[in-house]
Amino acid sequence: MAHYNYLPDSISTALFKDRRKPRGIYDKLAQAFVGMGPNAIANAKLNQDFFRFNFSKAWSSNYSFWGIDSKQYTANIFGEIVGQAHGTYIGAQGNHFIGNDPTKPKLLDDYTKTKCTIVIGCLSFPSVAVSDLFYNQICTLSSIRNAYKEEEDRAETDVIPKETVKALRNGGELDAITLTGPPLYTVMKKDKTSNNDNSFASPAKRNLKKRNFTSTKNDDSGDPLNNILPDESASKTLAFPTDQQIFAGAEYDHRLMPDFGGPVFAMKKAKLIQPQWTNIRNKLIVPWKNYDSLRLGTLVVATVCFEVFVMSPKSASDSVRKIYHATITSLRVIAESDVIIMPPMPSVSDKKRVSAQPIAPSAAASALASIDWCSTATSSSLSGSDHTLDGEDPPKEGSEVITDGKQKKARKQ
Numbered sequence: 001m002a003h004y005n006y007l008p009d010s011i012s013t014a015l016f017k018d019r020r021k022p023r024g025i026y027d028k029l030a031q032a033f034v035g036m037g038p039n040a041i042a043n044a045k046l047n048q049d050f051f052r053f054n055f056s057k058a059w060s061s062n063y064s065f066w067g068i069d070s071k072q073y074t075a076n077i078f079g080e081i082v083g084q085a086h087g088t089y090i091g092a093q094g095n096h097f098i099g100n101d102p103t104k105p106k107l108l109d110d111y112t113k114t115k116c117t118i119v120i121g122c123l124s125f126p127s128v129a130v131s132d133l134f135y136n137q138i139c140t141l142s143s144i145r146n147a148y149k150e151e152e153d154r155a156e157t158d159v160i161p162k163e164t165v166k167a168l169r170n171g172g173e174l175d176a177i178t179l180t181g182p183p184l185y186t187v188m189k190k191d192k193t194s195n196n197d198n199s200f201a202s203p204a205k206r207n208l209k210k211r212n213f214t215s216t217k218n219d220d221s222g223d224p225l226n227n228i229l230p231d232e233s234a235s236k237t238l239a240f241p242t243d244q245q246i247f248a249g250a251e252y253d254h255r256l257m258p259d260f261g262g263p264v265f266a267m268k269k270a271k272l273i274q275p276q277w278t279n280i281r282n283k284l285i286v287p288w289k290n291y292d293s294l295r296l297g298t299l300v301v302a303t304v305c306f307e308v309f310v311m312s313p314k315s316a317s318d319s320v321r322k323i324y325h326a327t328i329t330s331l332r333v334i335a336e337s338d339v340i341i342m343p344p345m346p347s348v349s350d351k352k353r354v355s356a357q358p359i360a361p362s363a364a365a366s367a368l369a370s371i372d373w374c375s376t377a378t379s380s381s382l383s384g385s386d387h388t389l390d391g392e393d394p395p396k397e398g399s400e401v402i403t404d405g406k407q408k409k410a411r412k413q
Contacts, residue, residue: 003341006083006296007168008124015338016124016297025299025335025373029078030129032371038067039364041075041304042136046143049073050306061310065144067363074329074362077137078301079120079177081294081337086168087119087178090290091344092257094184098264109266110188116181116275116290118328121168123299138174141165144306145324158319164306164326179302180325181277184287185254185270246284250274256288262347276330280374285333291344297337301373303330303365330365334373 019025033040038049050073053066067073082088089095094114098105108114122134141164152159165174238255251271254260277285277294285293294300304326311321361369 003296003339004083005085006339007086008080008082008121008297010124011297011339012125013338015336019123019299019335020125020127026123026127026130028371028373029299029301029334030127030133033076033078033133034129036076036364036367039076039367040133041077041140042133044075044140046140046147050075061312062308063310064305064307069363071362072305074303074305074364076301076303076364076368077120077177077179077326078299078334079134079137080123081296081298081300082119082121082168082176083296086121086176087117087166088296090116090118090294092254092260092346093264095180096264105264107266108264110268110270111190113187114184116184118179118181118294118300118331119166119176120179120300121176124297137177138165141177141324141326142174148308148322160319160321162321162323164324177326179304179328179331181328182275183273185267185272186251188269241286246274246286248274248276248284252287256286258288258291259344259346264347275328277328278330278332280333280336282332282374291341293333295337295339295341297339298333299335299337301332301334301368302328303362303368304328329362330368332368332373 033042036043038044044050050065050067052063053072054060054063065073093108095117096106096108096112096114098108123130126134145161145163145165149159149161164178166176166178167174168176238253240256241250241252251273254267254270254272256272272287274284274286279285279293307325307327309323309325311323313320
């Protein structure tokens with residue numbers, strides 16, 4: 001489907017055109033981010049505003065970054081959500097990789113960690129200021145990898161990196177950023193001494209006494225089979241939480257995700273976790289509404305921290321792997337989209353699906369929270385929308401970015 005490959009500039013509707021109006025959301029965004037200083041990643045510089053900091057674990061080679069205040073460095077970032085073909089995964093499966101054989105998928109169970117990923121590109125039909133700011137975000141994130149690549153080259157270390165920045169088109173320039181969410185579900189710890197998938201480690205009882213053998217009569221009330229309780233996930237009723245039960249960090253039934261179901265899912269006790277993600281009205285986005293509130297073309301701002309996970313080679317012939325994450329600590333929608341979407345559905349399953357029945361911030365986060373995005377943002381009425389992905393593009397402002405494939409340099413504001 002066309003929306004699977006969605007890229008900015010794909011449609012031209014009144015809602016998208018409104019973003020470009022004088023004193024509209026694009027102007028407010030540019031003014032706010034220019035004024036944030038290093039609290040916006042577009043303005044920050046490695047080894048000046050933030051520095052490498054190794055995790056305080058002797059066995060770990062992973063590292064993150066601290067700011068000049070000796071605290072974990074967080075920064076603000078913005079962009080437009082692109083399609084799943086480019087790495088956006090906000091459904092029940094998250095970014096869980098099922099393997100190369102769909103007939104024998106790797107299961108997503110109570111012990112599997114999965115996260116949502118949101119890939120953002122430059123905004124549709126951007127102003128020059130917005131385009132330059134997004135380009136500078138790419139430059140800062142690219143500089144992190146470039147700095148450590150020089151170290152690796154000097155040490156003659158073979159490294160396979162997975163960066164936060166990427167090209168949306170094969171052979172194109174770096175023009176997109178992958179944001180990684182917190183864990184989508186709670187994760188249980190395995191009991192290594194037991195083969196029971198749902199058991200926890202506990203000491204065996206040693207002080208045993210024989211029981212008195214008092215009767216040979218059948219006693220149905222004493223039949224242990226009558227006392228077996230159904231599994232938690234076998235509940236026949238499924239209720240949505242009340243407003244009071246929705247808050248950051250709240251845990252929900254994993255079956256509330258609209259695309260939960262099918263051969264990949266083997267969860268029994270894992271709980272869905274509420275992230276600090278809010279819509280244009282600054283209300284929490286419950287995970288089962290991700291597909292609607294975070295639809296393609298939506299403009300988001302996020303506060304992120306940066307982490308690098310180093311995976312040592314398993315053999316002498318393997319390479320070191322480095323995975324770079326821009327981890328979302330909070331996210332907010334500042335401009336909605338009217339790109340047509342289809343509600344997600346579960347994969348084919350031999351089980352019937354249960355029907356639901358209703359029932360201290362960082363400096364970067366503070367800088368973002370102080371901005372009144374709603375004064376310029378306009379909400380869309382999505383009912384009856386007939387917009388397609390083939391709209392006519394309005395002319396762009398400014399000239400196109402021309403690079404020679406070398407390290408990018410930030411543009412002056």
